[in-house]
Amino acid sequence: MKIKQIILACLALVLFACKSGEKVNKEVNSAKNVILLISDGTGLTQISSAFYFKESLPNYSRFKHIGLIKTSSSREDVTDSAAGATAFACGVKTYNGAIGVADDSTEVKNLVELISLKKINTGMIATSSITHATPASFYAHTLNRGSAEKIALQLAESEIDFFAGGGLQFFNHREDGQNLLNTLNEKQFTIDTTSLNDFSKIKSSDKAGYLLAQDDMPKVTEGRGNFLSKATELAIQFLSKDNSGFFIMAEGSQIDWGGHANNAEYLVSELIDFDDAIGKALDYAEKEGNTLVIVTSDHETGGFTLAAKKKKTEDGEEYSDYSEIGMTFSTTGHSATLIPVFAYGPGSEEFAGIYENTKIFEKILKATKWEALE
Template sequence: MSLKKIVIPFVVFSLFSCKTTTIVNKQITSHETPKNVILLISDGTGLSQISSAFYYKESTPNYTRFRNIGLIKTSSAEQDVTDSAAGATAFACGVKTYNGAIGVAVDKTDIENIVEIASSKNIKTGIIATSAITHATPASFYAHTLSRGEEEKIALYLTQSEVDFFAGGGLDYFNNRKDGQNLLNTFKEKEFIVNTTSLSDFSEIQSVKKTGFLLAKKEMPRMEDGRGDFLSKATELGIQFLNRDDSGFFMMTEGSQIDWGGHENNASYLISELIDFDDAVGKALDFAEKDGNTLVIVTSDHETGGFTLSAKNKKREDGSEYSDYAEIGPTFSTGGHSATLIPVFAYGPGAEEFLGIYENNQIFEKILKVTKWGE
């Protein structure tokens, strides 16, 4: 597809989106206040990473299903370039903090997170990741530590949290600890059924109080190494489990390893993880379309790798180089994070609240505003 074909419809849409967004949302939703919120975070994902799905995914990306799109500024409290811990803490707690902080402010005091707020109102909560469940992004939604590296301490927080459903890796932080504790026993005391082999069918967990899945010693395998559709299945299973009654739910799903592909400057790793994340977005949107009372938000904590879908660099017979505009050759400008603005996609009741350009911690504020959970 030519750039011209992509740009012209985008310009036309931009001209009319301000007038049509509210109408579109009224057509697809039946409630002004969402009962459920699904927040999907594609770690390390900027616009170029998202764009890769439009060139490399064999089916139409689920990103095309959104009509409400905004941008966030991602800088942390003390650094222009954020890390995942500060970025996720902004989402989970509504406060900008220092890089490496998990659920604590710059002064190192604990900040109430959205899982704690929702749980206090008897709203069910769930957390899913393709990293260890104790990694920076998922941890920020239930833990409070001065450093993201304290993963054994973070694991203890999960056993003490009000989270109702979780899925990811990180088993070693629960049953192969330096302190000798086996936190799987602690989960049992908390009426948690924890599976360490595979995702269950919904029928197998439908009647249990709380459930979790720790399916790898550390992180889950890469898509290129055979992880399969874990993220999509876990997202769908989490929705089924949390939606068993009329209490409402909040769920965070993270495509963790898009970030790691960026750090490695490994385009195939990155793109395969991004496409997998887009499949999980599809599961959330499928449910939201049928339910009519669910807000879906898709965003990222930051961009990683300075990823670009550049023209492929080739050589002529005489050895000189040229850019072949007929073929993409993904490139990177850094092995770390960047400070580029990050897209926010929203669907469902309250989606129009996420239009515009704003700070990353306002995601938290906007969720509480539209759900009224903070009242």
């Protein structure tokens, strides 16, 4: 009888442990933080270039869950960055050029507006102006992506806690005469227009903002350095300090511009720089275990191809050298190709498959359960 009781007690303990383990796993599978990295203008070929031209193994190789998104806007088969980012930020299709509005021009709540109400910290980073189409879609509403001063005003009035990029002129040399740096100071921002600080310098600040170029940030090839990866790391440190959860959008903006210019060196150098920022996000996510990292793009630019390099024989006859890569382009605009999505962390399995770009918004809310928070 005693043996039976011992066996039953052991079984009960095992069952309890299993149930407890299920509960723990369920909690871990709900992401507390999200880092969304957007490589503007980047398709599979741009990503592939990192595997040939980066001197170390690209951080893209660290992902296990990979999907594809369809990128068309509400009226056009080929999207632009404004419509593409609005799909991510607001979960709706809209027309090219629109920021944070639906196809009928009505304003739509974005992620920053939704989660700030739930005390989730938010941050925006870009290698363009911080008022450019992609970052703007996460905090602004305007019918035209070119309204940079209007977008800057909405940033100053938003609930964003951290930002870093270019665009200083849209804040302090405005047509309306306002100096939005004063507005940001009144909202408890520590603002720097010269360089990124160490975390220790902003640790006690309520909010932090960096406007480090009059318009767009310099190219990597012109000495920008490790701004993107450093800003991503700094944002993580700053937004995680009160342990309330955070959302960061970091954009490698100029990969797109290399595609528009059909400049392979420009494109690849920016893509490798972006991959370094992916590494910072993944290092944090692997260490903490509660952070979802998503890497994707709004669209592909340039019709970029990695082909055999074209060479000529001594007789002047052209041939393809399959031992060497030649980078070519088919357009100076955007294309409609499907775009890869890479995900790591709690809820990352949700990002496998083929789906519309608006589903990124929905999958973030599902993985975090932010909608259910009081």
